[in-house]
Amino acid sequence: MPAHQLAPDISNDPAGVLAAEQAHLAQSRTALQAMREHAQSLSADAAGDWVSRQVLQSLLDKRVAALADHPDTPLFFGRLDRASRDDLPGVIYVGRRHVHDGGSRPLVIDWRAPVSRPFYQASPADPMGVVRRRRFGYHGGALTAYEDEPLDQGGEIGPSKILTEEIERPRTGPMRDIVATIQPDQDAIVRAELTQTVCVQGAPGTGKTAVGLHRAAYLLFTHRERLARSGVMIVGPNRAFLSYISSVLPALGEVKVDQTTVADLLGASDAPEDPAVAALKGDARIAAVLERALWLHISKPEEGLVYTRGVHRFRVADYEVREIVASLRGTTRYAPGRAALAQRLAHQVLVRMEQRGDSPDDRVQDAVARSKPVKQLVDAVWPKVTPAQVLFRLLSDADFLTRACHKSEISPDEQEMLLWRKPYRGWKSAKWSAADAALLDELADLIERTPSLGHLVVDEAQDLSEMQLRALGRRCRNGSATVLGDLAQGTTPWSTTSWNAVLRHLGQDEGEVTELTLGFRVPREVLDYAARLLPAVAPGLAPPQSLRPGLGSLSVRPGAAVTDAVHEVLAREGSIGLIVPDALTAEVSAALTGIPHTVLDPDSTEEEHRLLIVPATLAKGLEYDHVIVVEPAAIVAAEPRGLARLYVVLTRAVTSLTILHNQPLPTALT
Secondary structure, three states: OOOOOOOOOOOOOHHHHHHHHHHHHHHHHHHHHHHHHHHHHOOOOOOOOHHHHHHHHHHHHHHHHHOOOOOOOOOEEEEEEEOOOOOOOOEEEEEOOOEEOOOOOEEEEEOOOHHHOHHHHOEOOEOOOEEEEEEEEEEOOEEEEEEEEEOOOOOOOOOOHHHHHHHHOOOOOOOOOOOOOOOHHHHHHHOOOOOOOEEEEEOOOOOHHHHHHHHHHHHHHHOHHHHHHHOEEEEEOOHHHHHHHOOHHHHOOOOOOEEEEHHHHHOOOOOOOOHHHHHHHOOOOHHHHHHHHHHOOOOOOOOOEEEEEOOEEEEEOHHHHHHHHHHHOOOOOHHHHHHHHHHHHHHHHHHHHHHOOOOOOHHHHHHHHOOHHHHHHHHHHOOOOOHHHHHHHHHHOHHHHHHHOOOOOOOHHHHHHHOOOOOOOOOOOOOOOHHHHHHHHHHHHHHOOOOOOOEEEEOOHHHOOHHHHHHHHHOOOOOEEEEEEOHHHOOOOOOOOOHHHHHHHHOOOOOEEEEEOEEOOOOHHHHHHHHHHHHHHOOOOOOOEEOOOOOOOEEEEEOOOHHHHHHHHHOOOOOEEEEEOHHHHHHHHHHOOOOOOEEOOOOOOOOOOOEEEEEHHHOOOOOEEEEEEEOHHHHHHOOOOHHHHHHHHHOOEEEEEEEEEOOOOOHHHO
16 A cells, blocks of 8 residues: 555545545534533532632633634644554544533544554554554645554554645744654654653754653643643743744643743843953853852841840850851751741740749740840841842952852852952842852852752753752752754854753752764755854764755855845745844845835844844744845854854745845855
């Protein structure tokens, strides 16, 4: 039987088969609308109290939102004809969410359900109980084609035309889901256990970002109750990137997942800073300095405690106070230790009351702990501090910094680098840098424990400093993570060269590192051209491979005008990214006067036009059907890891890449 023969048991007429499938789609859409109307009819008034009503109403609202239909996308994209006759239907339609009719008969099965796994994993060598897999092509919300793959007859199945067309389909706007095109190696990552941290080294076009998002959706489906309590968070490099991926999870029915950047998570801080200083602050060696700096605020008790109650005075000797402080110091976080000190002192007072014949209870102990003598002693010995106070003192007081660096690996020259040249007047007026934000977060965790999420997805992780990784690791210390990135795309001065080191700083040493090297999005001709840079930016990585030859997809044009290249690609279907050196953004935008376009900035939340001018530093993680790159040499010269930045820029194209240059191209490309 040919690889994509029509289904003989339904009809020998392709049009008739497609009409029958369209009818099932229409029935499914009607059923989904009924499910949504039923959810809308439910009331939270039955809940007993106001708080319960608000919680229930919130759950109902999420349910209604999750049942929203997307008219431009079919409810299902595949079908499985099963050989076994068990409790499951013989025919299963695989889609983005579960749909059932009024009698609870499943019309569409969620792609994340275990029974849907053969759609992604079954093969003639291991059919997994499936006789035939059917893929559907579609345009808008209508089915336009189908393709059958027999799985019970051995042999091999050739490449799927529908699968290839879906991968290559031009698109505008945000990133879309890939549920119809997930490959077996991607599916294995998506369905990894919740307890397993997975680190994905993904070459350009391998779909690592989409895999991470789909894993979040899969885990939310499989462990809904657990993750509803502990939470899932997506962390991206900037807000423009988050805007680009924002539609994926809602399209999969997951409407309540926090998405943020490292800067927003740690507290936006944008004071300028020397990259060398920022790199030093991002070094994990600083963690020990911060811990010592915090505990240096505790002083040795020189006096005891005297507590007066009525005509009686109760004393706790100075040596006893020192013993209590010593027993608490370093065995707890700073704030709980301070609270425990007050309670321990109060307990000693209660012991003396009992020795006098009194019978004090817990309320008396709490009153003693809050009393003025105890509070004064605690403030003197174990003062209340904020992260900003500690870091301000560390960066402005050379003697204190030297004490905090005692027995650390921070050299005197590095200590000199850390000190502010012109200290601020006080900690409240200090302006913090992005690197400082991670240090403040570290101190905050030393003072009070940071709550942990159930699962964290971190994209472009290769660009995070060790201290930023520690900050993210605190957010999943009791959970797991999906770590995504590409060592070849590291563009910060502190970019990592080892995923094992990333996992160590995240506190996820048992994480599994896996690699995606087969690209589906970037044409081979483009990817091979960009890979010429790999020996310079990531010599340890094997060149990525692409399934798509993309002959004619690459054009290098010395001396060509930007406007001419733009007019040429505007005549073609799909999105356009005009990637330029940051310093030329305004100049290129002015040259396009009269041509509708939008200039991307770090906080962009939407694209108003097909044509988007993208500063090179914002291109990471984005992709466009057609990419025009202006002056590669200027992109390289703009930053220390400019060749890595250029590698990122050259791998954003899905259909075509045009390179315009007046300056000589970097040697590696010629």
